[in-house]
Amino acid sequence: MAAAGNSDGSTRRQAQEIGDRLSDLPDNILHHILSFLNTNYIVQTSVLSRRWRSQWENVHALNFEVLHHHCHVRQAKFREHVVEFLSRRGGPDDSAAVSSVTIDVNNAAWELETDLFDTVMKYARTLRRLGVHGSTLATFFYANFDELAASLTAHRHHESLEALELGRCSLQNGDAFGSVGFGSLTNLELRGCTFSSCCDPFVGIPRLNRLKLDSCSLSMCSLKISGLELLSLEISGVYSVRGIDVVAPKLKSFVFHNYSAACLENLELPSLDRAIVRVYWGDRRGPDAARIQKNEEYYMKLLRGLHNATSLTLRFDKIYYWKWKEHEFPFNNMKSAMESEASPFTRLKILRVEYPLDPPPITLHDHVIRYFFERSSNAEEKIVKFEKGKTS
Known part of the structure; x- marks a missing residue:
């Protein structure tokens, strides 16, 4: 004791x-x-x-978030907390200026009220970062970007914002961002957003250098991603019936994690340095053989668009780790496709194959090595790695 x-x-x-x-x-x-x-x-x-x-x-950073264990909180209760917090905090003088705001109702069964969002925007004086996440439980409702943008411009935050993160937001205007006039925005992240009318929605953000699209739906529209200052682009889990064109003369980093590469129509990335790719292959031994062949064609098209990369990482999911033996490794089975065309890679130095678990005993066949390095100016210094990665 x-x-x-x-x-x-x-x-x-x-x-x-x-x-x-x-x-x-x-x-x-x-x-x-x-x-x-x-x-x-x-x-x-x-x-x-x-x-x-x-x-x-x-x-200086205010995080109004409906936490997971508070998912049944009433809308009125959340509103009461936000309003009381701002009133008790006092006036936003220079010493306590708010530079970052996150309003996250992802775990709630109701949508964010536009007037409550406006109350917070009115309180904040000069925002540099803003995150707005709509509800995933209120299935058929998305935050309307036009309404959010009206509040941002009314309080002149569109001039100071440097980073914007939107979740479960509906973008109905093809020039949604350009019409707002984000003069300082450099970082944009969209999660679970829907595009109803797509043209070239990001071209109106002149200083944008980082863009991430995660689990977004393009419905029946095609999307063009262009940016003169864009340096980093990540596309993950995007659903598109039509296609995506990417034109970014200064882009250095491109990450693509998707069910299929079919949605990528055209890639113009003359300054590309690093590319990370993960797409679904399917099981060659199962009923999806025809789809696998089609996916291989899409994959080859994707690789052609990455021809300027000096470092290429290919990621594979846990589900296929148990299925593949050496002869079943996808690229080893694509001999005819890889030998029928010249290698697109002119600068490739590092080829990395990542698995979520310890790497199985796989070697790349000669035709695979030739395809990736035959025309590369860095072929004599080539590095090929199989290693444990961070994929799920």
Whole structure:
């Protein structure tokens, strides 16, 4: 019993020492740490001590999020929390200016109210980062980007925003971003968004250098992605009946994770340096043999579009790890396709094959090595790796 008591006392002292060390940090570091927390939690720090009483009022990043374990919270309750938090925080003077806002109702069964969004935008003075995530539980409802954009322009945030993240948002206007006039926006991330009318929606963002499309639906429209300053592009889980054209003269990094490469119509990437690709292949031994052949054609077309890459990573999913032996590795089975055309790669130096588990004993056949390195100016320095990756 005594030993247990001593252990408990030691644990309490250690906790107090850690707490004291945290309290001794400068205010700006404390504010940065608190900026990663939900607003529900940062308010609670005010009861820790006199030092902490008003620290939450000076946090520059506000995260209003319906947490997973609060998924049944009523819409009125969430609204009450947001309004009360802003009123208790006080006026947005220069010392407590809000530079980042996240409003996330992803776990709620209702949609974000436009007037509540406007209340937050009115409170914030000069935003540099904004994240808005609609509900995935309210299946048939998406946040309307036109309504969000109207609030942004009314409070002039469109001029200062550098990073914008949208989730479950409906983009009905083909020039949705260009019509807003995002003069400072460099980073745009869209998750689960729908495009009703697609032309070249990103061309109107002159300084955009990073774009990510995740689980977006293009429905029956084709999409063109062009950007004179675009440096990084990631496309993941995008559904498209028509196709996607990418024209980016300065693009350095391209990541493509998709069910099929069929949606990619044209790639013009003259400055490409690094490419990471993962597409679904199917099981050659099953009923999908015809689809696999078609997917191989799409894959070859994709590789031709990546011909300027110096580093190429091919990722494969866990499900195929157990199916493939050396002779079943996809590229080893594509001899006729790879020998029927000249290698498109002129600068390739590194070819990496990633698996989610420990790499199986696979070697690439000669025709595969020739296809990737035959015309490369870096062929003498080529590096081929099979390694454990981060794919799921």
